[in-house]
Amino acid sequence: MIARSRDLHEPGDWDSEYHAPALVGPLLELLGRSRLVLDGTLGGGGHSAALLDAGVPRVVGVDRDPEALAAATSRLAAAVANGRFAAWRGNYADVDAIPALDGLLFDGILLDLGISSHQIDDASRGFSFREGAPLDMRMGDDAERTAAELLNEADERELDHIFRDYGDEPRAARLAREVVRRRASRPFASSDDLVGAIRGTLGPRSGASEFARLFQAVRIAVNHELTGLERALPALRDRLSPGGVLAIIAYHSGEDRMVKHAFREWSRDCVCPQRQPVCTCGGANALGEVLTRRAIVADENEVARNARARSARLRAWRRGA
Numbered sequence: 001m002i003a004r005s006r007d008l009h010e011p012g013d014w015d016s017e018y019h020a021p022a023l024v025g026p027l028l029e030l031l032g033r034s035r036l037v038l039d040g041t042l043g044g045g046g047h048s049a050a051l052l053d054a055g056v057p058r059v060v061g062v063d064r065d066p067e068a069l070a071a072a073t074s075r076l077a078a079a080v081a082n083g084r085f086a087a088w089r090g091n092y093a094d095v096d097a098i099p100a101l102d103g104l105l106f107d108g109i110l111l112d113l114g115i116s117s118h119q120i121d122d123a124s125r126g127f128s129f130r131e132g133a134p135l136d137m138r139m140g141d142d143a144e145r146t147a148a149e150l151l152n153e154a155d156e157r158e159l160d161h162i163f164r165d166y167g168d169e170p171r172a173a174r175l176a177r178e179v180v181r182r183r184a185s186r187p188f189a190s191s192d193d194l195v196g197a198i199r200g201t202l203g204p205r206s207g208a209s210e211f212a213r214l215f216q217a218v219r220i221a222v223n224h225e226l227t228g229l230e231r232a233l234p235a236l237r238d239r240l241s242p243g244g245v246l247a248i249i250a251y252h253s254g255e256d257r258m259v260k261h262a263f264r265e266w267s268r269d270c271v272c273p274q275r276q277p278v279c280t281c282g283g284a285n286a287l288g289e290v291l292t293r294r295a296i297v298a299d300e301n302e303v304a305r306n307a308r309a310r311s312a313r314l315r316a317w318r319r320g321a
């Protein structure tokens with residue numbers, strides 16, 4: 001099916017059992033006229049499918065999770081067969097280390113950060129706080145430690161940093177101390193151990209939203225998500241062809257802040273140190289322009305249908321021609 005992007009703005013059109021992609025309509029507005037798109041977080045291939053159906057001639061997908069690659073290539077088998085779609089295993093932060101992408105420039109690049117619904121739903125992957133789930137949380141085998149290993153090995157300071165900076169937890173130091181105290185008698189192995197430490201620190205009234213936030217903090221640490229994004233931003237910017245657009249959907253405030261600052265920084269005409277009173281660089285140094293003055297968010301219809309879309313923030317930046 002080939003259709004123009006404005007025919008495809010109904011949220012839900014691209015949902016699969018694997019994942020329901022967020023903000024498909026605005027994303028098609030931004031990338032739907034591209035000739036070659038890199039989908040750096042392929043997942044179940046929902047965004048890629050939408051781009052292909054909107055008429056983008058070629059899409060290349062990357063994911064660090066082999067299960068995502070299998071699901072997306074099966075879903076997009078027709079596009080694989082006619083050469084419009086190919087998928088590669090890798091980390092978008094190391095785009096230059098993926099041989100199949102050597103030398104390619106893209107006029108659209110998409111990151112839809114975080115994890116897919118399938119990864120959460122599969123209890124054996126250990127992303128959820130469901131009772132008895134293993135503490136794994138690795139998105140792919142390029143993450144060197146499981147969540148259990150991290151919680152059992154990290155020192156109190158590192159745990160404090162994870163809960164505070166990735167989990168926005170005001171009682172991070174106490175939670176870190178509690179983890180260290182509990183693991184001395186019994187190593188952390190399942191979700192119940194982390195839930196127990198959270199309850200033990202935040203009190204018995206703590207519930208799903210605290211667990212979700214603090215499990216997400218551990219997941220971010222296990223997969224080096226923030227440091228990866230920091231490395232990825234300039235690398236992906238440099239893979240845009242002139243006039244190409246980088247679009248990023250973030251679900252975590254730290255990631256969204258990092259994207260916003262990078263896009264703003266790359267769009268500055270003057271690159272003199274901010275405290276320097278007089279410009280000596282001559283201005284006109286902007287590498288491109290921010291396309292989204294404010295992050296694009298899902299409307300209430302989309303949120304009613306897909307709760308995960310509630311925290312999605314889409315920002316885009318265009319490289320100068």
Ligand SMILES: C[S@@+](CC[C@H](N)C(=O)[O-])C[C@H]1O[C@@H](n2cnc3c(N)ncnc32)[C@H](O)[C@@H]1O
Nearest residue numbers: 021041043044045046047063064065091092112
């Ligand atoms: C939110 S899902 C993407 C869903 C996808 N847009 C769709 O429509 O189905 C994020 C995906 O990105 C992958 N991922 C996360 N960080 C990654 C990284 N650094 N490199 C490659 N893939 C990554 C995850 O394994 C997951 O499959």
